[in-house]
Amino acid sequence: MKPLKLLGALVAAAMLTGVTDIMAYDIPVSVISDASQMKKSSVENLKEDTRVFKINKNIQVMKVVFTNHYGFDVAGHLYLPENFDSSKKYSAVVISGPFGAVKEQASGLYAQELASRGFVTVAFDQSMTGESGGNRRDMASPDIFTEDYSAAVDFISNLKFVDPEKIGVVGLCGLSGMAITAASNDIRIKAVVTSAMYDMSESISDHYKGYYYTDEQRNIVKKHLAAMRDAEAKKGGLIRGAHEIAVDAEGRVQNYETMFPNKLPDDANPVIKDFFGYYVGRAYHPRAINSNTSAWDSTAPYGFFNFRLMDNIKELTPRPLMLVTGDRAHSRYFSEDVYQKASEPxxxxxxxxxxxxxxxxxxxxxxxxxIDNFFRTNLK
Structure with a gap:
């Protein structure tokens, strides 16, 4: 069985032959034939499986690429439910995050589990990270990452076996804010779940609970960002740095070329140990920024200083929002704060x-x- 080829070619063939069913893993997959967006997309068998979680062999997965409205190619994994039937119309969920992670990590695990419960799902890499496109690598943007969610909805809603009126999104950690922001104005998204939420605009521009930066510290950071941007303009390329910039007691910026030191000290902060144990330990992936393979572009914080992700949260109403956090999560206050800001349901x-x-x-x-019950209740 040959891997699936570019959807554009398949669409053209379908228009000529009247056939819109194609095969992958001996399961027929129907693609829509009248959406120009799909002509720039691709679906193919997953040739190299580098997922870092336990694989459910009953769930079929394919590699997909679709284009967002800024022209970035977004790479994802499409998960099909067990006993998939291309003649049915499935509810669907698109998933991304955490910030600096890849689809082979947590978002893929969520996508696989929801597919095992009967949803068609797509886990995707944010633009300029992982396998997604962008000449500028490891750059972050609240606007572009929000657009990536809508582009994933473009893709999944144009699959013939997906009901376009039954699409939800999941945002993990630092992509939660973008998931909510996308849904605030993209009414094709009918329900939103966040897990381990971080509001990256607040986190980057204000730091933990909004009180880390004094006015003096904020000006130090702005001067640092300006110097980094000027240096990159002169160099003509990326200079790596932390996405959250710390200022020490002497007013010096602490900037790093990887997310973590190669080895944590014994007295490391428990939160840092938790992150390190996941990204550098049990869920290491060479394409993940957080797996200590690199760091963000040093100018990445600019967008998060300029734009607030939660400004339009009231626009989400009447579509439902569910926030998941832990009672021991250092990030718990983000979910609780957003819960207070959001309207019912x-x-x-x-x-x-x-x-x-x-x-x-x-x-x-x-x-x-x-999560399953939330989507079943609200995607109808």
């Missing part, structure tokens, strides 16, 4: 005994039954 789940990183991959902590 909304739901907050605080998982007993769960840290922030537990909600990435600990199957006994992630409330998949509640």
């Amino acid at each position: 909304k739901k907050l789940i605080v998982v007993k005994g769960a840290t922030h990183v537990d909600l990435y991959d600990q199957m006994d902590k992630i409330p998949f039954d509640e």
Whole structure:
């Protein structure tokens, strides 16, 4: 069985022959033939499986590429439910995050689990990261990352076996804000789930709980960003740095070329240990920025200083929002703050005994039954 070829070619063939069914893993997959967006997309068998979580062999996965409205090619994995039937219309969920992670990590795990529960899902890499496009690498943008969610909806809603009126999104960690922001104005998104939420605009521009930066520190950071931007303009390329810039007691900027030191000290902060244990330990992936393979472009914070992700949260109403956090999660306040800002219908789940990183991959902590029920109730 040959891998699937470019959808554009398939669409052209379908228009000539009247056939719109194609095969992958001996499962027929129908593609829509009248959407120009799809002509720039591709679906093919997954040739090299580098996912870092336990694979469910009953769930078929394919590599997909689709184009967002800024012209970036977004790479993802398409998951099909067990006993997939191309004649049916499925509810669908698009998933991304955490910030600096790749689809082979937590988002893929969520996508696989939801597919096992009957949803068609896509987990995708944010633009300029992982396998997604962009000449500028490891750059972050609240606007472009928000657009990536809508582009994923473009893609999945144009599959013939997906009901375009039954599409939800999941945002993990630092992509939660972009998921909510996308849904605030893209009414094709009918329901939103966030897990281990971070509002990256607040986190980067204000730091933890909004009180880390004094006015003096903020000006130091702005001067640093200006110097980095000027240096990159002169160099003509990326200079790596942290996405959250710390200022020490002497007013010096602490900037790093990788997300973590190669080895953590014994007295490292427990939160840092938790992140390190996931990204550099059990879920290491060479394309993930957070796996210590690189760091963000040093000018990446600019967009998060310029734009606030939660400004339009009231526009989400009447579409439902569910926020999942842990009672031991350092990030818990982000979910609680957004819950207070959001209008009904909304739901907050605080998982007993769960840290922030537990909600990435600990199957006994992630409330998949509640997530499943939330989407089944609201995607109808």
